Amino acid sequence: MGFFDIGFQEIIIVLIVALLVVGPQRLPEIARKIGRIYRSFRKITRDFTKEFTKAIDTEAEELKKVTRPLDADVKGLKKAIDTGTKGLAETVDTKALKKAVDTKAEEVEKALDAEADELKKTLDTEAQELKKVVDTEAEELAKVTKIVDAEVKEPTKTKDTEPGSGSNE
Secondary structure (H helix, E strand, C coil): CCHHHCCHHHHHHHHHHHHHHHCCCCHHHHHHHHHHHHHHHHHHHHHHHHHHHHHHHHHHHHHHHHHHHHHHHHHHHHHHHHHHHHHHHHHCCHHHHHHHHHHHHHHHHHHHHHHHHHHHHHHHHHHHHHHHHHHHHHHHHHHHHHHHHHHHHHHHHHHHHCCCCCCCC
16 A cells, blocks of 8 residues: 555656656655645644544543533432332332322433533534634645645646747747
């Protein structure tokens, strides 16, 4: 596997064509420019990937921090209800107990729904902010791509317009 999924033979052909089009004097200069552009492109994509991964990891960690106390509360409530149910089952009418448990469960469900709504709003807002960052990075990447395209096309235009380099000779 070669460079950009191009095989070794294809790279050789591209280099020969570049040597013929650009000439041996300018080929090292153009190769350096392409190398610099490629390195800066890779750096930008690597930085973008790091930032994106960091933002996602931060969001995941914050979500875990929020859910841990909720999970502990749910476990504690379940344990308390189970303990209370066992103790009261012997002394209280099960219908009244079931009604009390259902009422408490509804209250807990409403509280958890409210927490979930707040969490959803927060995550939606953060997702929109993250989308803005991604859009900004994409615009920067598009600018770099235009610069790369311009620098790659510029040497061929210059070669075609140089005096004495036409097919009329």
